Structures are given as C-alpha cells and as structure tokens.
Amino acid sequence: MPNSKDDVYGDHISHKFNDELMELKTEFLKMGGVVESQVEQAIQALMDSDGQLAEQVRARDKDVDQMERGLDEEATLIIARRQPTARDLRLVVSVIKMVADLERVGDEAKKIAKLALKLAEEGQAPRGYVEVRHIGNHVLGMLHDALDAFARLDSEQALRIMKEDKWVDEEYQAAARTLLTFMMEDTRNISRCMSVMWVLRALERVGDHACNIAENVIFMVKGEDVRHTPMEEAEKVVGR
Amino acid sequence: MPNSKDDVYGDHISHKFNDELMELKTEFLKMGGVVESQVEQAIQALMDSDGQLAEQVRARDKDVDQMERGLDEEATLIIARRQPTARDLRLVVSVIKMVADLERVGDEAKKIAKLALKLAEEGQAPRGYVEVRHIGNHVLGMLHDALDAFARLDSEQALRIMKEDKWVDEEYQAAARTLLTFMMEDTRNISRCMSVMWVLRALERVGDHACNIAENVIFMVKGEDVRHTPMEEAEKVVGR
Numbered sequence: 039m040p041n042s043k044d045d046v047y048g049d050h051i052s053h054k055f056n057d058e059l060m061e062l063k064t065e066f067l068k069m070g071g072v073v074e075s076q077v078e079q080a081i082q083a084l085m086d087s088d089g090q091l092a093e094q095v096r097a098r099d100k101d102v103d104q105m106e107r108g109l110d111e112e113a114t115l116i117i118a119r120r121q122p123t124a125r126d127l128r129l130v131v132s133v134i135k136m137v138a139d140l141e142r143v144g145d146e147a148k149k150i151a152k153l154a155l156k157l158a159e160e161g162q163a164p165r166g167y168v169e170v171r172h173i174g175n176h177v178l179g180m181l182h183d184a185l186d187a188f189a190r191l192d193s194e195q196a197l198r199i200m201k202e203d204k205w206v207d208e209e210y211q212a213a214a215r216t217l218l219t220f221m222m223e224d225t226r227n228i229s230r231c232m233s234v235m236w237v238l239r240a241l242e243r244v245g246d247h248a249c250n251i252a253e254n255v256i257f258m259v260k261g262e263d264v265r266h267t268p269m270e271e272a273e274k275v276v277g278r
Numbered sequence: 279m280p281n282s283k284d285d286v287y288g289d290h291i292s293h294k295f296n297d298e299l300m301e302l303k304t305e306f307l308k309m310g311g312v313v314e315s316q317v318e319q320a321i322q323a324l325m326d327s328d329g330q331l332a333e334q335v336r337a338r339d340k341d342v343d344q345m346e347r348g349l350d351e352e353a354t355l356i357i358a359r360r361q362p363t364a365r366d367l368r369l370v371v372s373v374i375k376m377v378a379d380l381e382r383v384g385d386e387a388k389k390i391a392k393l394a395l396k397l398a399e400e401g402q403a404p405r406g407y408v409e410v411r412h413i414g415n416h417v418l419g420m421l422h423d424a425l426d427a428f429a430r431l432d433s434e435q436a437l438r439i440m441k442e443d444k445w446v447d448e449e450y451q452a453a454a455r456t457l458l459t460f461m462m463e464d465t466r467n468i469s470r471c472m473s474v475m476w477v478l479r480a481l482e483r484v485g486d487h488a489c490n491i492a493e494n495v496i497f498m499v500k501g502e503d504v505r506h507t508p509m510e511e512a513e514k515v516v517g518r
Contacts (some may be wrong), residue, residue, distance in 0.1 A: 103506040110503065114371055121361040131354055134374060218472065222465045229458060235472075239479075263350065266343040 044091040055120050059129065062112055063189075066133050066140075069105040070185040073140045074178065076102065076246055077148035081174040084154035084237065085167060095151035102144035109137045117244065123131070134253040136188070139247040143181065146240040146247075153233045153240075164221050165227065169213035173241045176206055180248035187252060193259040196252035197276045201269065206245040213238050295360050299369060302352055304430070306373050306380075307344040310425040313380045314418065316342065316387035317484055321414040324394035324477065325407060332398070335391035342384035349377045368501065372494040376428070379487040385423065386480040386487075393473045393480075405460050405467065406474035409453035413481045416446055420488035427492060433499040436492035437516045441509065446485040453478050 076095055083092035113134045116122065122130055157164075178198050187195040217231045217238075256264050257274060264272040316335055323332035353374050356362065362370055397404075420439050427435040454475060461471045496504050496516060504512040 107503050107505065114367065117357060117371070118367055123358045127354065127358055131357070131374060134371060135378060138375060138378060149430070218469060221461070221468050225462045225465060228461050228468070232458065232475075245454045263347050265347065266340070 058116050062133055065109055067185060067189055069109060069140050073102060073143045074181055076144055077178055080147040080150035083151055087158040089155055089158045090153040092154040094147055099144055099148040102141060106137050110134060128258045130188040132258050136251050136254050137199050140249045143244050143247045150237050151239045153237050157233050160230060162230060166217050170237055173209050173213060173238060177241050177245040180245055184248040184251040187255045191259050193256045195278045196205055196255040197272060199252040200272060203245055203249045206242060210238055210242040289465055298356050302373055305349055307425060309349060309380050313342060313383045314421055316384055317418055320387040320390035323391055327398040329398045332391040332394040336388055337386040339384055342381060346377050346381040350374060368498050371485055372498050376491050376494050379490045383487045384483050386483050387463050389480045390477050393477050397473050400470060402470060406457050406471060408475055413453060413478060416483050417485040420485055424488040424491040427495045431499050433496045433516045437512060438496035439492035440512060442488055443489045446482060450478055450482040482502055
C-alpha cells in the first residue's frame with residue numbers, strides 16, 4: 039500500500055533525494071526571509087534616520103552572501119549526485135537562478151542602508167520619503183508574494199506579481215518626476231534628492247527581482263519560459 | 279592510439295557530448311558578442327545624438343532575449359541528457375548564470391539607448407559626455423576581456439578584471455560628483471544631467487556583470503567560488 043509521500047514523489051529514486059530537494063527549498067525560503075527583512079529594515083532605517091539599524095543591515099549582507107554560496111553549492115551537488123530530470127531539474131536550475139536574484143535584492147538593501155546613513159548624517163527634513171514608503175511597501179509585498187508563490191508552487195499568484203511590475207515602474211516614474219521638481223525648486227535640495235532617487239531606483243530593482251522569481255515559479259510549474267513574452271502569452275501558459 | 283581530442287576530452291562519454299559543450303560555449307560567446315556591440319552602439323548613439331542607431335539598439339534587445347532563452351534551454355537539456363559532473367557541470371551551471379548577466383548587460387544597453395533618444399530630442403550641448411565615453415570604454419574593455427577569459431578559460435585574466443571593478447566604481451563616483459556640480463550651477467541642467475547620471479549608472483552595472491562573468495571563469499577553472507571573498511583570497515585561488 040503506497041503511503042501519501044510515495045504518491046506525491048513517486049518518481050524519485052530515493053527518499054534521500056526528496057529530502058535533499060525539500061532542504062534546498064527550505065534553505066531558499068530562509069534566504070528569502072532574510073533578504074525580505076533586510077529590505078524592510080533598510081527602509082525603516084531611512085524613515086527613522088536610524089544609523090545603527092542601517093549599519094546592522096550593511097553588516098548582515100555578509101550572511102546573505104554566505105547563504106548564496108551555500109545554496110549554489112547544494113544545488114550543484116544535487117545535480118551531480120542525483121541527476122534530476124524534468125520537474126526536479128527545473129526546480130534545481132530555477133533555484134540557482136533565483137538565488138542570484140535574492141543576492142541582488144540583498145545588495146539593493148545594502149545600498150539603501152548606505153544612503154540612509156548618508157541622509158541621517160545630513161539630518162535635514164525628508165522630501166520624497168512618502169514615495170519611498172509607498173513604493174517600498176509595494177515591492178516588499180511583491181517579494182513576499184513571490185516567495186510565497188514559490189513555496190506553494192502557485193503559478194497564478196506568480197502571474198499576478200508579473201502584472202504588478204508595470205505599476206511599480208509607473209509609481210517610480212512619477213516619484214522621480216516629483217523629486218526632479220524639488221531639485222529645481224531649490225538647488226540646496228539636489229544632493230539629498232539624488233540620494234532619495236537612488237533609493238527609489240534600488241526599490242524598483244527589488245520589484246524586478248520579485249518578477250524574475252515569479253517567472254521562475256511559472257517555469258517550474260508549467261515548464262515554459264515566460265520571460266520577455268507578452269502578458270497575454272503568459273496568461274495562456276498559466277491557464278493551461 | 280589516442281587522438282588529441284581524446285586526450286583533452288578523455289573523460290567524456292561521447293564525442294556528441296563534447297560537441298554539445300563546445301556548441302554551448304560558442305553560442306554563449308556569440309551572445310556575448312551581440313551584447314558587447316549593443317553597449318558600444320548605445321554609447322555611440324548617445325555621443326552622436328543618433329536617434330536611428332538608438333532605435334536599432336532598442337529593437338535588437340529582443341534578439342538578446344531570444345538568445346538567453348535558447349542558451350538556458352540548451353544548458354538544461356545537456357544536464358538532463360548528459361548528466362555532467364565535475365568540470366563539465368561547472369561549465370554548464372556557470373553558463374546558466376552568466377547568460378543572466380549578459381541579458382542584463384543587454385538591458386543596460388537598451389536603457390542607455392532610451393536615454394540617448396531622450397537626450398537627442400532635447401538637443402542641448404552635452405555635459406558629462408567625456409565621463410560617459412571614459413567609463414564606457416573602460417567597462418567595454420572589461421566585458422570584452424571577461425568573454426575572452428571565458429573563451430580561453432584564463433583565470434588570471436579573470437582575476438585582473440575583478441581587480442578593475444574598484445577603479446570603475448571610483449570613476450563613477452567622481453563622474454557623479456562632477457554632474458552634481460553641473461546641476462547646482464544651473465537648475466536648467468538638472469533634467470539632462472539626471473539622464474547622463476542614469477547612463478553612468480548603467481555603465482557601472484555593465485562593469486559589475488563583467489566581474490560576475492570573471493568570477494564564474496575562476497569557478498570553472500579552479501572549482502572555487504571567489505564571490506564576496508577578499509582579493510588576496512581570490513589571488514591565492516588563482517595562483518594555485
């Protein structure tokens with residue numbers, strides 16, 4: 039009588055292999071959690087002019103880098119030892135790609151933390167922080183949902199994230215125009231507004247990486263590469 | 279009597295496998311060549327206010343995306359069919375990672391082309407173009423050398439590229455300061471200088487991606503991951 043685990047993973051050579059794949063998934067989600075909190079805290083450090091928190095974010099980026107190396111190694115070992123095919127191989131290859139995205143999100147968090155330190159030192163009243171808070175919340179939600187879509191292999195949720203990227207780009211464009219106006223009003227604003235502009239750019243990149251993760255989730259589930267395809271095409275793939 | 283090809287690839291199961299690996303390398307280098315010329319022409323379009331050339335660069339980004347998909351598919355197929363291990367596996371996994379870098383360099387070229395169009399429309403005398411030309415040449419050289427290091431599996435050349443990234447960052451910082459001064463001198467400069475600033479940032483990112491490729495070359499040749507390690511550590515790895 040087959041037990042339920044066998045039903046789900048019936049095509050795997052061994053339970054050990056299942057365990058390794060599960061472990062890879064778990065470690066990836068752990069890295070995702072750390073990176074999420076890095077972005078969150080970098081934004082918080084900026085909002086509160088909290089130099090100490092900003093320093094913490096910068097220091098913790100080393101952990102993110104370490105997790106990247108560990109996951110890459112684990113994924114490559116699984117390929118070498120277990121020679122996965124089909125869906126399993128797609129999972130492992132996708133993890134290798136998505137780990138690079140997470141590491142870059144970590145880098146963006148570090149950049150934001152650095153700019154938070156700079157802005158805290160200058161100590162002037164914030165302009166453009168409303169925009170940072172707004173876009174920050176948006177991309178953090180996308181990142182969270184992308185990781186969640188991966189955890190549950192939910193291609194429909196992944197599709198929703200892909201659609202949201204357009205909104206982030208528009209919000210970013212609008213925020214950049216607002217900051218440009220501040221700069222033109224008073225040249226003393228320029229340097230600080232530039233820093234806020236870099237923060238916005240970093241956040242916009244976080245949204246891009248969340249999208250990349252979402253595209254990989256669709257690839258894992260559906261076996262089709264929806265990068266650079268029109269949205270209607272991606273919708274058809276997910277609807278199948 | 280073993281022929282020379284058997285000597286070099288003696289550990290492969292079949293000549294067909296060799297051919298597939300060679301083909302993957304060739305296709306990767308082809309994509310690298312296209313991406314290189316995209317960056318080059320995007321800079322040229324900016325310098326010459328050549329809207330037509332800028333449009334060509336934007337249109338050709340679709341080819342780059344297509345090449346990314348093709349290479350990813352080919353690499354995954356090789357893993358599934360040939361189950362490579364050791365050095366061969368490192369090559370295939372590295373190609374998957376480096377293809378993502380090349381695609382992003384292509385995106386940066388597209389961004390530069392877009393900004394070139396915007397700046398050409400505004401039609402004012404260029405400020406900061408000296409800096410663009412200078413940093414552009416530098417990162418183009420790095421990208422070219424990184425692809426060359428991959429073609430020849432030359433870890434020492436790869437190490438040299440890693441070292442150069444620091445210089446690009448410094449050049450970028452200096453150029454950003456210069457542009458900030460232009461903006462403060464006259465608020466009418468702000469919008470245009472911002473565009474040039476984004477171009478510089480895009481170029482700096484090209485340098486980062488060249489570095490990533492270089493790190494992968496060292497990984498392929500030496501089997502060690504030198505990302506996020508101090509330069510002395512990387513030197514030791516390459517010196518072995």
